[in-house]
Amino acid sequence: MKWVTVGIVLMLVSALVLPALAADEERYGYITVKDVTVTFEKADAVVTMNYTIDDGIGFLVLLIGKSDLKQKALDILNFNDTKVQHLDLDRIEVRVHNAANDYGQGSYWFPAHRFGVVVPSLTVVTPQGIKHFENVSEFSDGLGYFA
Template sequence: MRGGTIAVLCLFLFGLTAPVLAVNEEKYGYITVQSVDINLVKDRAEIQINYTLDEPTRLLVLLLGKQDLKNRLLRVLNYEDAKVTYIEMDQARLQVDDVSYDYGRGIYWFPEHRFNVIIPSLTVRTPQLTREYSYTDNISNGIGYFDS
């Protein structure tokens, strides 16, 4: 009898801790990030983020509006001056001005950056090249490019 009680107690405790152990690093609250595409144009970044929302939350976002969703996406991307230009239930587009350093004569430097989640598929495009990253939370070392 005593062994059965201990076994049931252990199963109960495991049930409580299992969700904590299975942390999804691509997830920020009710948002699960799928991909981020950053297109660099002069000193501006045009960002598209694709994501899914937890099913119960979709209804709340529809009923209460998208302001909380916007705020969470801004925190995920970690750009202070980003402006949301388009937002839906599965993707958003943002613009960040002055994201790159302008060295004059069409030379730019996009500095390293850290996101607040792991991004499964990250693509950064400049006029010269495209860099693809998998399962990362940062763009290390930065990227130099020229305005064509």
């Protein structure tokens, strides 16, 4: 009888907790992503992410430093070979070296990419134009462009 009660309690708790976790797919720790813009410059990309942080965390970040904020933001973006150009309490901008493959003669291919969270609004800027995506966690098909 005791195990049945424990099982029922666990099912009720999971029924309450799982929807709350699923509702915050754009969160990573104390960061909630608002939007991401990826601007391609030949093989490199400049990636800007706007976000909010939980109330009270801003003071702690200012007090103890931005290293944890920086690492969490980079984990969300999930790019290799990055250089942070700007970081504050609501925005990070990074340059990603060789984000795209260079096929010569101004032809580039940005391969599939997965972000660490669901991005509510993704804007991709190439020399050919601007593309908008909503509620994406990955750029699954990749993107070809000329520069």
